[in-house]
Amino acid sequence: xxxxxxxxxxxxxxxxxxxxxxxxxxxxxxxxxxxxxxxxxxxxxxxxxxxxxxxxxxxxxxxxxxxxxxxxxxxxxxxxxxxxxxxxxxxxxxxxxxxxxxxxxxxxxxxxxxxxxxxxxxxxxxxxxxxxxxxxxxxxxxxxxxxxxxxxxxxxxxxxxxxxxxxxxxxxxxxxxxxxxxxxxxxxxxxxxxxxxxxxxxxxxxxxxxxxxxxxxxxxxxxxxxxxxxxxxxxxxxxxxxxxxxxxxxxxxxxxxxxxxxxxxxxxxxxxxxxxxxxxxxxxxxxxxxxxxxxxxxxxxxxxxxxxxxxxxxxxxxxxxxxxxxxxxxxxxxxxxxxxxxxxxxxxxxxxxxxxxxxxxxxxxxxxxxxxxxxxxxxxxxxxxxxxxxxxxxxxxxxxxxxxxxxxxxxxxxxxxxxxxxxxxxxxxxxxxxxxxxxxxxxxxxxxxxxxxxxxxxxxxxxxxxxxxxxxxxxxxxxxxxxxxxxxxxxxxxxxx
Numbered sequence: 001x002x003x004x005x006x007x008x009x010x011x012x013x014x015x016x017x018x019x020x021x022x023x024x025x026x027x028x029x030x031x032x033x034x035x036x037x038x039x040x041x042x043x044x045x046x047x048x049x050x051x052x053x054x055x056x057x058x059x060x061x062x063x064x065x066x067x068x069x070x071x072x073x074x075x076x077x078x079x080x081x082x083x084x085x086x087x088x089x090x091x092x093x094x095x096x097x098x099x100x101x102x103x104x105x106x107x108x109x110x111x112x113x114x115x116x117x118x119x120x121x122x123x124x125x126x127x128x129x130x131x132x133x134x135x136x137x138x139x140x141x142x143x144x145x146x147x148x149x150x151x152x153x154x155x156x157x158x159x160x161x162x163x164x165x166x167x168x169x170x171x172x173x174x175x176x177x178x179x180x181x182x183x184x185x186x187x188x189x190x191x192x193x194x195x196x197x198x199x200x201x202x203x204x205x206x207x208x209x210x211x212x213x214x215x216x217x218x219x220x221x222x223x224x225x226x227x228x229x230x231x232x233x234x235x236x237x238x239x240x241x242x243x244x245x246x247x248x249x250x251x252x253x254x255x256x257x258x259x260x261x262x263x264x265x266x267x268x269x270x271x272x273x274x275x276x277x278x279x280x281x282x283x284x285x286x287x288x289x290x291x292x293x294x295x296x297x298x299x300x301x302x303x304x305x306x307x308x309x310x311x312x313x314x315x316x317x318x319x320x321x322x323x324x325x326x327x328x329x330x331x332x333x334x335x336x337x338x339x340x341x342x343x344x345x346x347x348x349x350x351x352x353x354x355x356x357x358x359x360x361x362x363x364x365x366x367x368x369x370x371x372x373x374x375x376x377x378x379x380x381x382x383x384x385x386x387x388x389x390x391x392x393x394x395x396x397x398x399x400x401x402x403x404x405x406x407x408x409x410x411x412x413x414x415x416x417x418x419x420x421x422x423x424x425x426x427x428x429x430x431x432x433x434x435x436x437x438x439x440x441x442x443x444x445x446x447x448x449x450x451x452x453x454x455x456x457x458x459x460x461x462x463x464x465x466x467x468x469x470x471x472x473x474x475x476x477x478x479x480x481x482x483x484x485x486x487x488x489x490x491x492x493x494x495x496x497x
Contacts (some may be wrong), residue, residue, distance in 0.1 A: 030072040034079040041332040059085040072335045083109035094338040098331045111355030118349045123327040124318035131317035132264045133286045135288035139260045164220035173197030178230030181237030232260040239266035249274045259283045264317045267293040273303040290317040
């Protein structure tokens with residue numbers, strides 16, 4: 001019998017109630033699921049976590065110790081986590097995708113299981129935009145094919161040979177480039193393309209009005225209009241259940257005959273069989289793909305193996321020495337924030353934060369607030385109305401003291417001074433009552449005057465038991481563990497005796 005079927009399933013967290021999870025363990029385990037190199041992540045995490053690498057292609061290759069104890073996971077795009085895969089992890093609370101796309105993670109299931117999913121959307125914008133322009137220029141000027149002809153020994157003895165070899169080269173200035181999606185990368189491509197003389201149009205139904213004016217672009221409001229008007233179409237949108245095979249037989253028929261197609265976004269946006277047929281028929285003049293529906297891409301297999309006028313690269317548009325370092329540092333830093341802070345408020349790029357947004361529960365009898373701040377995943381305190389804002393330098397007026405907060409009744413918060421008290425004491429009591437009443441107005445439900453008042457915990461300089469501003473030291477080999485199923489994982493404490 002399959003061992004995976006015998007494993008007890010992880011219980012689903014009731015997303016309607018508050019989280020009862022306590023603080024993370026003193027030395028939580030963080031695992032790199034589909035890689036071996038932790039040299040960049042280690043200096044960032046070594047003082048707050050033990051780091052292991054798995055080098056796995058599926059969860060069946062991940063060591064049992066990681067499945068049972070890992071509270072954080074880093075992952076590239078080469079492993080897929082379905083609902084069944086996520087249920088194998090017994091202690092997992094956060095997954096950070098080393099990249100921007102999260103289509104290889106069941107984000108909804110992760111949220112229901114109490115696992116925060118984060119990505120790194122800001123990395124590699126320049127690299128992907130530069131690669132996109134490089135591919136567009138290659139399609140227009142046929143540089144890739146001409147260079148291969150020279151490498152293969154073809155001799156150009158006159159203009160006739162050049163004309164034959166360079167057939168299909170096109171002038172860029174005045175052509176229309178259509179961008180599907182105008183996020184960070186799409187905007188960067190638009191600015192670069194304008195410098196080459198392209199007339200840039202875009203389709204993005206999620207952007208507010210006026211973006212086209214600020215960037216000097218032309219906006220169209222249907223995909224059909226963009227395909228009909230564009231000499232070259234470039235994809236810059238995420239992949240989801242609504243746009244799988246966005247480029248298909250129907251949409252290719254809406255494109256201009258002889259148009260170019262570029263995809264540096266997600267492979268699943270393009271139907272390979274339909275694209276191969278369109279290239280063979282000449283309906284699409286040439287195409288360039290950095291991403292593929294089935295990766296790693298095999299040029300000798302699949303529908304595109306015999307397609308002409310096609311450039312394929314190995315999902316490398318994001319890469320440069322600088323962007324690779326930046327990407328891994330940002331991913332590791334997000335994991336660190338989760339360990340030393342409170343989920344989800346400290347997370348900068350949580351894509352399923354809605355599963356962790358909580359309003360304080362109220363007691364059934366009398367409507368008394370059960371807690372001013374419900375406990376968060378790490379034993380911290382979080383609520384939509386009152387919380388410590390983790391990423392703003394603007395001062396806020398929210399209460400961060402041990403002052404008792406109650407309902408709107410000022411008499412409940414500040415009873416009248418006893419007889420004989422002087423006016424200064426009365427004035428001070430009135431001031432305290434006014435301030436407390438203003439703060440109490442932010443609470444979700446009133447508390448009767450005779451109800452017991454909860455105490456707001458003080459936000460101390462230490463979060464999650466770890467002091468802030470810890471100096472990061474060099475990597476410690478004792479923290480760099482392999483979780484390969486072929487060998488036993490040995491965990492050694494790296495704490496100072």
